[in-house]
Amino acid sequence: MWRVAGFLCWENGKNEMLRFxxxxxxxxxxxxxxxxxxxxxxxxTNIFFGVIFSYVMIxxxxxxxxxxxxxxxxxxxxxxxxxxxVMVVLTFGWYDLMLTIRSGEVVSDLSKPxxxxxxxxxxxxxxxxxxxxxxGLPTYLAGMLLFGLGVPGDLxxxxxxxxxxxxxxxxxxxxxxxxxxxxxxxxxxxxxxGLATAIALFFAxxxxxxxxxxxxxxxxxxxxxxxxxxxxPAQIFLGKLTGIALLFGLGLQVLWVVLLTLGVRLLTSVxxxxxxxxxx
Amino acid sequence: MEAMIEAEGLSKTFRVARRRPGLLGGLRSVVDPQVxxxxxxxxxxxxxxxxxxxxxxxxxxxxxxxxxxxLTGILVPTGxxxxxxxxxxxxxxxxxxSRIGVVFGQRSQLWWDLPLIDSLRLLRHLYRVPEKRHSxxxxxxRNMLDLDExxxxxxxxxxxxxRMRGDLAAALLHDPELLYLDEPTIGLDVVAKARIRExxxxxxxxxxxxxxxxxxxxxxxxxxxxxxxxxxxxxxLYDGGVTEIRERFGGERMxxxxxxxxxxxxxxxxxxxxxxxxDLPEGVHQVQAxxxxxxxxxxxxxxxxxxxxxxxxxxxxxxxxxxxxPEIEDVIRRIYEEGLLLGRDEVSVQVS
Amino acid sequence: xxxxxxxxxxxxxHLIAMQLRAQLQYKLNVLIDIVTxxxxxxLEFVPVLIFFGxxxxxxxxxxGEVAMLYAITSMSFGLAELFGAGIDAFDETIRRGEFDRVLxxxxxxxxxxxSSEFRLRRLGRITQGLLVFIFALSLLPGLNWxxxxxxxxxxxxxxGALVFIAILLLGATLCFWTIQTTELTNIxxxxxxxxxxxxxxxxxxxxxxxxxxxVPLAFGTYIPICYLLGRPLPFGLPVEIAxxxxxxALAFALIAGATWRFGVxxxxxxxx
Numbered sequence: 022m023w024r025v026a027g028f029l030c031w032e033n034g035k036n037e038m039l040r041f042x043x044x045x046x047x048x049x050x051x052x053x054x055x056x057x058x059x060x061x062x063x064x065x066t067n068i069f070f071g072v073i074f075s076y077v078m079i080x081x082x083x084x085x086x087x088x089x090x091x092x093x094x095x096x097x098x099x100x101x102x103x104x105x106x107v108m109v110v111l112t113f114g115w116y117d118l119m120l121t122i123r124s125g126e127v128v129s130d131l132s133k134p135x136x137x138x139x140x141x142x143x144x145x146x147x148x149x150x151x152x153x154x155x156x157g158l159p160t161y162l163a164g165m166l167l168f169g170l171g172v173p174g175d176l177x178x179x180x181x182x183x184x185x186x187x188x189x190x191x192x193x194x195x196x197x198x199x200x201x202x203x204x205x206x207x208x209x210x211x212x213x214x215g216l217a218t219a220i221a222l223f224f225a226x227x228x229x230x231x232x233x234x235x236x237x238x239x240x241x242x243x244x245x246x247x248x249x250x251x252x253x254p255a256q257i258f259l260g261k262l263t264g265i266a267l268l269f270g271l272g273l274q275v276l277w278v279v280l281l282t283l284g285v286r287l288l289t290s291v292x293x294x295x296x297x298x299x300x301x
Numbered sequence: 302m303e304a305m306i307e308a309e310g311l312s313k314t315f316r317v318a319r320r321r322p323g324l325l326g327g328l329r330s331v332v333d334p335q336v337x338x339x340x341x342x343x344x345x346x347x348x349x350x351x352x353x354x355x356x357x358x359x360x361x362x363x364x365x366x367x368x369x370x371x372l373t374g375i376l377v378p379t380g381x382x383x384x385x386x387x388x389x390x391x392x393x394x395x396x397x398x399s400r401i402g403v404v405f406g407q408r409s410q411l412w413w414d415l416p417l418i419d420s421l422r423l424l425r426h427l428y429r430v431p432e433k434r435h436s437x438x439x440x441x442x443r444n445m446l447d448l449d450e451x452x453x454x455x456x457x458x459x460x461x462x463x464r465m466r467g468d469l470a471a472a473l474l475h476d477p478e479l480l481y482l483d484e485p486t487i488g489l490d491v492v493a494k495a496r497i498r499e500x501x502x503x504x505x506x507x508x509x510x511x512x513x514x515x516x517x518x519x520x521x522x523x524x525x526x527x528x529x530x531x532x533x534x535x536x537x538l539y540d541g542g543v544t545e546i547r548e549r550f551g552g553e554r555m556x557x558x559x560x561x562x563x564x565x566x567x568x569x570x571x572x573x574x575x576x577x578x579x580d581l582p583e584g585v586h587q588v589q590a591x592x593x594x595x596x597x598x599x600x601x602x603x604x605x606x607x608x609x610x611x612x613x614x615x616x617x618x619x620x621x622x623x624x625x626x627p628e629i630e631d632v633i634r635r636i637y638e639e640g641l642l643l644g645r646d647e648v649s650v651q652v653s
Numbered sequence: 654x655x656x657x658x659x660x661x662x663x664x665x666x667h668l669i670a671m672q673l674r675a676q677l678q679y680k681l682n683v684l685i686d687i688v689t690x691x692x693x694x695x696l697e698f699v700p701v702l703i704f705f706g707x708x709x710x711x712x713x714x715x716x717g718e719v720a721m722l723y724a725i726t727s728m729s730f731g732l733a734e735l736f737g738a739g740i741d742a743f744d745e746t747i748r749r750g751e752f753d754r755v756l757x758x759x760x761x762x763x764x765x766x767x768s769s770e771f772r773l774r775r776l777g778r779i780t781q782g783l784l785v786f787i788f789a790l791s792l793l794p795g796l797n798w799x800x801x802x803x804x805x806x807x808x809x810x811x812x813g814a815l816v817f818i819a820i821l822l823l824g825a826t827l828c829f830w831t832i833q834t835t836e837l838t839n840i841x842x843x844x845x846x847x848x849x850x851x852x853x854x855x856x857x858x859x860x861x862x863x864x865x866x867x868v869p870l871a872f873g874t875y876i877p878i879c880y881l882l883g884r885p886l887p888f889g890l891p892v893e894i895a896x897x898x899x900x901x902a903l904a905f906a907l908i909a910g911a912t913w914r915f916g917v918x919x920x921x922x923x924x925x
Contacts, residue, residue: 056833058831058833058834059833059834059836061834062833062834062835062836062837062840063836065836065837065840066836066839066840066843066844069840069844070844070847072860073844073847073848073851073856076851076855076856076857076860077704077711077851077855079855080711080712080851080852080855081704081708081711082708083712084708084709084710084711084712085707085708085709088707088708089707208682209682209685209686209689212685212686212689212690212774213685213689215689215690215693216689216692216693219692219693219696219697220696223696223699223700228696228697228699228700229699229700229703229704233703233704233706233707234703234706235703235706238703315923315924316923367924370753370924373756373757374756374757374921375753375756375757375921376921376922376924377918377921377922391921394756395759395760395761396759398756398757398758398759398760399759401757403757405754408750408751408754410754410757414675415671415675419671419675423667423668423671426663426664426667426668427664427758427759427760428758428759429660429759
């Protein structure tokens with residue numbers, strides 16, 4: 022595949038590069054197809070956790086029917102959306118880049134003719150597409166079957182969601198890339214990666230819906246990049262973000278995508294320089 | 302004194318399910334499995350006395366590893382019976398394990414991240430060797446294998462030759478009566494190979510350790526083993542002395558001479574329009590020709606290599622000269638071609 | 654036989670000691686590992702606290718009571734993670750083809766597997782459990798302690814840990830047939846831990862029965878806490894049954910052990 026890359030790069034049209042990245046994404050998608058059984062096992066895990074949190078919500082809402090503008094139906098949908106989206110956006114425990122840094126493969130990757138970040142980006146987009154179809158969709162469907170969730174009828178909500186989810190995926194890719202690339206400088210990157218994932222999940226609403234946060238924590242969480250990872254799309258889906266608030270949410274996502282991507286590119290160029298100087 | 306290894310009619314059959322592609326295929330494989338029967342080992346009988354050093358030879362997939370696994374208790378035979386050191390490997394696995402040592406050429410038993418010495422010390426507890434005996438053995442093996450220079454290095458940083466020496470020490474620390482070696486010299490350079498062979502001869506002669514050595518390398522067998530077993534397609538083809546086999550099949554090496562095209566034209570050609578060298582020295586004969594290459598087989602005893610090269614060089618303009626060792630597959634093929642084989646035991650294996 | 658078990662246990666201690674020594678060579682790394690894991694697990698507990706902001710109670714359970722349940726479950730799981738690390742990593746052993754070597758040693762395969770890994774980082778979760786426990790105590794000043802109530806806690810933790818380890822062993826046995834489904838055991842371990850951190854009664858009958866009578870995690874977590882808090886048990890079970898937890902856990906562990914031996918025999922007849 023790198024031979025194809027080289028060939029395409031010598032042509033050096035924008036078109037060729039886009040075609041190349043598309044191929045990378047498609048290959049990554051196809052590669053994921055092989056792990057059918059592992060995916061099935063993971064799907065069951067998602068569903069199981071969806072079930073647990075659903076019962077917790079039902080029990081909590083028995084004491085109080087509405088909280089923070091959410092009723093039990095909203096909360097259940099939120100829970101299942103989290104389980105459905107988590108693999109699309111964060112793909113738990115992603116250390117692929119870190120592994121190539123450890124093994125030294127990254128040195129040859131960095132000197133390839135194509136953009137380092139966009140290569141990984143395309144790969145992960147391909148995988149996200151796979152997880153959307155084979156994890157996200159079945160997870161939410163299971164939730165619909167088990168707990169009668171239902172979906173929003175308003176087409177505008179679907180459109181807004183369709184805008185928000187890809188942004189969330191891009192945000193997730195940039196974030197994962199960030200906590201992987203620190204392996205260039207930090208030995209214990211793996212442990213820190215675990216912590217980074219946990220923090221992201223917490224502030225994205227995966228452990229507990231963000232609307233239930235105490236107000237002061239909610240205020241902080243709104244401005245963090247993790248908000249855009251899963252909470253914003255979920256709230257859009259539930260119809261809780263409309264009008265100005267919707268634009269604000271999308272805007273925050275875009276802002277953080279830009280900021281994190283800039284951060285990534287900065288760190289990548291620093292790392293690349295270090296590699297050239299030190300020889301890996 | 303009972304035999305070290307006694308096997309009768311050993312056989313091992315595997316049922317391999319064919320995996321169908323796709324998700325539906327996977328499900329169909331569970332419901333309606335298409336099973337292929339593989340006879341890895343068929344009716345194998347062995348009798349090995351204490352103190353012998355035996356080579357187990359055969360092409361890939363012949364059933365050598367499967368046989369070793371049955372002898373060590375890793376795998377259960379489908380048929381036949383086997384006793385090693387008087388024990389049943391299946392039922393008395395743990396007891397047998399403390400009396401044998403095993404070295405895999407491609408997989409180490411040492412702990413990857415720990416220094417070699419730590420692995421060796423750990424094995425004392427694993428095999429429950431009394432302290433004094435362990436330290437004596439360790440000292441002796443350190444000396445015989447020259448381990449001191451890398452005793453404190455983590456195993457993952459060792460070269461292949463060093464790691465192999467470490468593995469040998471590890472396998473012998475508990476004074477096993479029987480040592481299995483699976484491709485011990487694979488990937489090693491000539492010097493390292495010689496060293497390992499020297500060591501094996503020493504422990505066999507000095508401590509009377511019975512050694513069963515699986516290998517592809519005919520040189521291993523020739524330098525070490527007075528007796529060898531050839532296994533192919535799960536059957537024992539030959540069980541007997543190495544010198545007989547060598548004289549009949551394995552004694553020949555191949556010299557491949559690439560002649561100058563002008564020379565090729567000048568040489569008389571045969572019916573297939575290939576050059577034929579005539580008046581070759583005694584013990585040398587042409588096997589094959591594909592201009593400009595000519596394959597000449599010669600037995601080691603007939604004439605030294607440099608003389609043959611000199612003889613060729615004097616008569617023909619040589620572009621290149623390379624050598625080929627007899628592959629075990631060639632030996633086996635010739636065994637099949639030649640038909641009848643007589644083993645050291647009364648067992649005669651007739652091959653059609 | 655007893656001689657074998659004793660010798661195996663001493664071997665276990667040696668192997669663990671060796672791993673500890675190797676890991677402790679990098680003290681800073683170990684510390685970072687433990688602290689990050691502690692942080693992650695503490696972060697996992699925070700939602701429980703947050704839930705009780707907008708909601709007054711969880712099916713009648715107050716925040717202190719849920720925290721207590723959470724703490725016990727966490728400690729059980731942490732113990733299991735610590736000692737069962739080798740079993741958890743068994744899929745790697747099979748993947749690398751190292752099980753042959755295990756069979757070549759004069760030691761039982763289970764002992765070798767269980768002593769193959771010992772990661773100090775798991776202490777992070779046990780610490781979290783302790784911290785949450787102390788926190789729960791501070792929220793339950795009215796709890797009257799008797800000798801029996803004190804005794805039921807360690808019994809609970811050990812029984813729970815035993816069941817978790819048995820689940821890990823069942824998962825490891827599955828590896829003899831396929832290594833693609835190792836995540837299924839995660840459902841029972843991580844999923845089970847999450848589920849049992851909340852009162853069992855919030856779930857439907859089927860799930861309750863499952864974790865009481867099939868995979869008896871509830872015996873090591875929910876039931877002893879009910880005993881402690883003086884709460885009634887589902888299905889009219891007497892609350893004293895908390896003290897039967899070790900027996901139940903042992904029975905489950907023996908079943909897991911038998912399946913493991915079956916798996917080893919399967920490996921020996923089919924290769925890999």
